[in-house]
Amino acid sequence: MCLMDRPSGDPQDESYLLFKAIFPMGAECLSCEEVFDMIAAYVEQHIEREALVARPVFEMISEHLGQCSGCMEVFKSLRDIYRLEKAGLLADMEDFLNTNTPLPLTDNPSEST
Amino acid sequence: MPEERSNNAWLTDLQSSGEVQGAALVDLRRYLLQAALAYLLGKRGDLKNMAPEEIRDLAEDFAQEALIVIQQKLNTFRGDSKFTTWAYRIVLNLAASELRRRRWRNVSLDSLTPAQEGPATPVTQTPQSDPEQDTQRAMVMSAMKKVIEEKLTERQRQALVGVKVEGLPVSEMAQRLKTNSNNVYKLLFDARQKVRAELEKEGWNMPAVLNLFEGG
Numbered sequence: 001m002c003l004m005d006r007p008s009g010d011p012q013d014e015s016y017l018l019f020k021a022i023f024p025m026g027a028e029c030l031s032c033e034e035v036f037d038m039i040a041a042y043v044e045q046h047i048e049r050e051a052l053v054a055r056p057v058f059e060m061i062s063e064h065l066g067q068c069s070g071c072m073e074v075f076k077s078l079r080d081i082y083r084l085e086k087a088g089l090l091a092d093m094e095d096f097l098n099t100n101t102p103l104p105l106t107d108n109p110s111e112s113t
Numbered sequence: 114m115p116e117e118r119s120n121n122a123w124l125t126d127l128q129s130s131g132e133v134q135g136a137a138l139v140d141l142r143r144y145l146l147q148a149a150l151a152y153l154l155g156k157r158g159d160l161k162n163m164a165p166e167e168i169r170d171l172a173e174d175f176a177q178e179a180l181i182v183i184q185q186k187l188n189t190f191r192g193d194s195k196f197t198t199w200a201y202r203i204v205l206n207l208a209a210s211e212l213r214r215r216r217w218r219n220v221s222l223d224s225l226t227p228a229q230e231g232p233a234t235p236v237t238q239t240p241q242s243d244p245e246q247d248t249q250r251a252m253v254m255s256a257m258k259k260v261i262e263e264k265l266t267e268r269q270r271q272a273l274v275g276v277k278v279e280g281l282p283v284s285e286m287a288q289r290l291k292t293n294s295n296n297v298y299k300l301l302f303d304a305r306q307k308v309r310a311e312l313e314k315e316g317w318n319m320p321a322v323l324n325l326f327e328g329g
């Protein structure tokens with residue numbers, strides 16, 4: 001429950017800070033830097049699922065991604081590259097470039113953020 | 114593609130010197146170039162006017178820049194993902210920022226309509242001053258503080274107050290609690306869940322609580 005567009009309060013006020021801690025506002029759930037710091041592990045868990053252990057902080061990352069287009073873009077492109085690498089296609093990027101072939105990327109409906 | 118290295122091998126080789134380090138840098142640069150190319154190929158729509166050679170040059174620039182950043186940040190790699198995934202995110206971030214910059218550069222100010230002016234600035238509203246709402250807000254805050262004092266573990270409380278009220282960096286809190294940053298995030302997450310759950314148990318409806326503070 002990270003909500004955007006919530007009222008600002010006095011940032012020095014302890015009650016306000018505690019309320020924000022329990023009901024974080026927007027990207028304050030996790031900062032973009034924190035998300036970026038953990039995005040590689042998050043992407044691998046997102047794709048490998050059973051093979052890796054989900055950490056509670058991943059739920060916070062999911063919440064952040066739902067509200068932050070910049071981090072979402074990094075997530076999606078890292079996810080795509082991880083998939084291409086897994087499929088053994090990352091080494092062929094020059095061929096895709098030179099032949100103007102679209103990358104074989106489709107959204108997997110069993111995955112969600 | 115170069116031979117696969119383990120995370121440890123990447124770190125050791127990149128931090129060594131001479132030929133070993135040189136070979137690791139060449140390999141890493143190749144991986145980064147492939148990732149940058151893959152990113153740019155996925156953004157063909159943004160790069161309509163660019164020839165394949167230009168796209169390749171751009172990818173080379175991103176790979177080179179990322180290589181420098183990665184060398185500076187090697188000591189921040191915690192090993193909780195593959196080293197290459199960790200490294201790709203850096204080249205992707207550089208590429209995404211640059212493409213964003215170019216997109217904005219191509220938009221003339223005159224053509225902007227209010228709907229296109231980028232991310233909306235959060236609207237800050239001052240809650241209506243309503244005595245009954247003020248009383249309810251005070252009751253929520255009092256219930257919340259009671260839960261924090263009585264239901265959280267000592268470490269959860271320390272993490273919550275230290276990071277969220279006193280503004281300590283997570284890394285600093287981790288040192289104080291003799292643990293790592295991941296565990297501090299977990300303490301914060303658990304504390305938040307616990308407080309919400311306890312408030313709900315006491316009959317507080319979460320959307321109503323939020324409404325109360327939104328002035329809605």
Ligand SMILES: [Zn+2]
Pocket residue numbers: 027031032035064068069070071072
């Ligand atoms: Zn973000």
